[in-house]
Amino acid sequence: MLATPGQTDFDQEVTERLKWHRPGMGKRTKSGQSISSAFSKIIKSGRDEQIKIKIHLAGTLARQTYLRKLCKSLMKYGAPTHRLEEYMNMSARVLEIEAQFLYIPGCMVISFDDSSVHTTEVKLVRTSQGVDLGKLRDTHEIYKDVVHDRIGVEEATPRLEAIMSRKPKFSPWVLVPVYGFASASVGPFAFQARLIDLPICFLLGCILGWLQLIVSPQNEMISNVFEISAAVITSFLARAFGSIKGGNLFCFSALAQSSIALILPGFAVLSASLELQSRHIVAGSVRMVYAIIYSLFLGFGITIGTVLFGLLTKNATSATTCQNPMPSQWYYFFVVGFTLCLIVINQAKWKQAPAMVLISLVGYIINFHSSKHFQGNAQVSNTLGALSIGVMANLHARIGRHADNWCLDQWERRLRPRWIKIRKRFLHHHRGKIWPASRGQTFGLNKSAQExxxxxxxxxxxxxxxxxxxxxxxxxxxxxxxxxxxxxxxRPCLHRKPSSSDSTYTPRTRKIGYGLAAAAMLPAIFVQVPSGLAVSGSLVSGITSADQITRNATGVTTVANGTAAAAGSINSVAFTVGLSVVQVAIGITDHCRFVSCSVVGVSRWETAEWAVFFLELWGQ
Known part of the structure; x- marks a missing residue:
């Protein structure tokens, strides 16, 4: 009570410091509230964990969806089947997805693994395989962008969906006459067709295109017998036209072969041999057997069609070669025309056409001229032609992007700025001369027009x-x-669009990675198959004699005690078609595959062993 003022200040200071150091007791909570707060913390942490799991699962599912759509697109548009598993493994590795892939013709088995929880999810991607070089190029661009981390799966998946939902570039009714032009183009340089034979080749090609593109997709039963039906109809009509005026007006063999050139199983044999060389035994074996049976169907169809017309008339032609063929210097123009038809049929982009035409033309030139120097040995000419195609296609795939990027750089950095300046000066000078201005001159627009x-x-x-x-x-x-x-x-500028110099210019994206060599060489390979057949001989040369065709006599083969005894001459049209196509396609595949440097290809000796095997198998 009687403390001095100094003591009072000291006591207050001590009290304040004690309050500052001593923590408060806080509010007193009940036991029920503490339990509820503990449960709320547990629930909150559980929700956070669930959100994290959902986000992780959503990302994983999005990447798996992208892989499935990419696989379907590659299979549907004609990607190299022997590299499908490699494409998918590379994409899964970049996206950090544990997956395994097994390709079987027509479907892909995908196994998504999760090592953290030891679970596996199996998906089956099944689609009808075809060839669409334009969509294949777009799909391959998306694949490269994802692999090089330029875009994510959130952007890539909608782009793949847009590609798959996009309508074909050319409708089936547009492709029907293109089939006719293709048959007319392949006739002269592959089957010695003459100028007078081309209209009939065009007609038979249109019939083939109508059957394949219009009739077969609408009826499943007809599609199952399409190959035999097409071969029977075209060979029947070819022999009918070839028999006019005793066979001196039209060439039967050229009409019969050029009409079925577009359905020869060269692409199937090519894919099968590539798969076998890549050690994909299951897929390669299945496809090879299918290609052999397919070629036998075509051969039997030709036999049936020719014999059926022989039943109607005794004057049916029996010539299997053409007389007075077209000069060889005209063949190059038909090769270019056939390649352009293949570009349209396979839905390629026009920007791909120059490279495809050049590769195809060079391959044919080498094949054609080498066949003259190595007569009687079709494998040598096929080897050189395929070697040139493989070299050019792979150079185009590896150097083409550098050329494209260089052209874009020159345009954007040098040519475009100069073009804009020249355009501005020209417009200024041009407008000043045409619209001279003098004082007292008006535009002559009345008020209503102005409004x-x-x-x-x-x-x-x-x-x-x-x-x-x-x-x-x-x-x-x-x-x-x-x-x-x-x-x-x-001067008055009514409704003038702003020029490119006024608007903001967005530089084009530069290309990365290698191009798709298979797409560039595919039309050239399609040209090589009939070219190789022309070197090896006529597809109808297996008919034993023209007299048997006219008299409708076919050979009969009897097998007893493991030996084959011929009860007459053997009619081997079916085996000739199958052997010729398989031998040519394997020869082309051998060296195209070797140049592509993906997997070590088979050698020429192994190709010869394949040929000997089929010769022994078919009793030649």
């Missing part, structure tokens, strides 16, 4: 952009009309 232009909104926009385009310092940015008397350097 109409102002309502449309284009006149004021045109005037507002004039100063940027022609460098006029007197241009008006208002919405009113300016006469040349007031602004002599201005």
């Amino acid at each position: 109409m232009e102002l309502r449309r909104g284009g006149y004021s926009h045109g005037l507002s952009q004039t100063s940027n385009d022609i460098d006029s310092p007197h241009a008006s940015h208002s919405g009113g009309l300016n006469t040349p008397t007031e602004y002599p350097d201005t």
